[in-house]
Amino acid sequence: MDSGNLDELARSLGERRPFRNQRYDGSGNVKASDAYVVGEQVARRLGASSRRSPARLKSLELINFSDQPLRRGLRDKDPDAEVYNFAVAGSTTGKRGSRTADLKDFKIGLKSQTALFAKSTRFVSPEIKPDIIIGAGSNNVLDFLTANESRIRRAVITPGSSGERSLAKKVARKVVADIAESLDSITGLYDQAVILGTGKFSDLPRVREASKGLKRVPLLGGSLSGEFRKFVDRISKEINRRLEDQYNGGDEDDILVINGLDAWKSAKKPEFVDSIHPTSKFNGKLADFVAEQIGSPSGLDSFGL
Numbered sequence: 001m002d003s004g005n006l007d008e009l010a011r012s013l014g015e016r017r018p019f020r021n022q023r024y025d026g027s028g029n030v031k032a033s034d035a036y037v038v039g040e041q042v043a044r045r046l047g048a049s050s051r052r053s054p055a056r057l058k059s060l061e062l063i064n065f066s067d068q069p070l071r072r073g074l075r076d077k078d079p080d081a082e083v084y085n086f087a088v089a090g091s092t093t094g095k096r097g098s099r100t101a102d103l104k105d106f107k108i109g110l111k112s113q114t115a116l117f118a119k120s121t122r123f124v125s126p127e128i129k130p131d132i133i134i135g136a137g138s139n140n141v142l143d144f145l146t147a148n149e150s151r152i153r154r155a156v157i158t159p160g161s162s163g164e165r166s167l168a169k170k171v172a173r174k175v176v177a178d179i180a181e182s183l184d185s186i187t188g189l190y191d192q193a194v195i196l197g198t199g200k201f202s203d204l205p206r207v208r209e210a211s212k213g214l215k216r217v218p219l220l221g222g223s224l225s226g227e228f229r230k231f232v233d234r235i236s237k238e239i240n241r242r243l244e245d246q247y248n249g250g251d252e253d254d255i256l257v258i259n260g261l262d263a264w265k266s267a268k269k270p271e272f273v274d275s276i277h278p279t280s281k282f283n284g285k286l287a288d289f290v291a292e293q294i295g296s297p298s299g300l301d302s303f304g305l
Contacts, residue, residue: 031089032089032273032274032276032277033273033277033278033279033280033283034273034279034280035279035280036280036283036284037277037280037283038135038196038278038283038286038287039085039087039133039135040283041280041283041284041286041287042133042196042287042290042291044287045287045288045290045291046291046294046303086113086114086116086117086120087113087135088108088113089101090103090108090139091103091108091109091110091112091113091139092109092110092137092139092140092143092178093109093110093111093136093137093140093174093175093178093179093182094109094110094111094140094174094178095107095109095111095112096108096109096112097109097139098139098142098143099143099146099147100139100142100143100146101139109178110134110178110179110182111178111181111182111185113182114182114183114185114186115185117132117186117189118185118186118189121189129189129190129191130190130191131190131191131192131193131194131300131302131303132190132192132193132194133193133194133195133196134179134182134183134193134194134195134196135196136175136179136195136196136197136198136239136243136260137171137175137178137179137197137198137239138198138199138201138276140171140174140175140178141171141175141198141201141232141235141236141239142206142276144170144171144235145207145210145232148167151167152167152228152231153214153224155167155231156214156224156227156228156230156231157224164231164234165234167231167235168231168234168235168237168238169238171235171238171239172235172238172239172241172242173242175198175239176239176242176243176246179195179243180246183255191254191302192254192255192256192300192301192302192303193254193255193256194255194256194257194258194290194294194300194303195243195247195255195256195257195258196258196260196263196290197236197239197240197243197244197257197258197259197260197261197263198235198236198239198240198260198261199236199260199261199263199264199286200233200236200261200264200265200270201232201233201235201236202229202230202232202233203264203270204272204275204276205272205274205275205276206275206276207229207232208229209275210228211224211225211226211228211229212225214227214228233261236260236261237261239260240257240259240260240261243257244257244259254300256293256294256299256300258289258290258293258294262289263286263289263290264286266285266286266288266289267282267285267286267288267289268285270282
């Protein structure tokens, strides 16, 4: 969850307030939300002590750069529910940060996070193995869209072409391979894992704005805006499909993939605080779906009741 760790790291380097946008929650821990990011919303639901809560977190020792906002979120919930937070805003599924977010030179990606996670286990009792939640690949997709505009334009001129499918699969393969490698690197160090797939990118204001630049095909005429948005959602569909094929219904009974497109659909009308980040209210609706899937009969018992 990108709940302010990047801001915390920036402060340690001498930048007190790197993110000053008033639309964000700046009360001591700046983050891209008007309250809780989706990871926090999921943690709140899994940590709820109410009987209506579909799942609970195990008791864990807290390791977190900046834990106060999350602790406030868990107030009046399960007092034993605590969270390890290794995520950083702008990370990719690789070792480094997002090119689009100007963080490509910083080792804050998922592979870097799992390496840090592995090192941290020396401070935790051996009998305690945390459950983990991973968000899959949104920054990878945004980076790809920014760096490949001309290739994408050529591909969407012929909807459903092999070029279009090939580009979508390229991004999906990278995301899924990175996640698999990251999980393999911490085998035996965690109990069970949830992977939340990517959502509906065509709803993002940034993507919709980018699609406006593809209104006309030179010489041929006609709109490419709709085809561009379909292509972007094809990437997400491919990521979710590949993750589900790899982990759901097979031998990996300690890993559950939750389809991000299904979660997005369940939350209905999206709302955003900027060009890519949903509001806390919408994040809460996504978290409702995630918690329901974890607590379902086909979910994970370690997270469960």
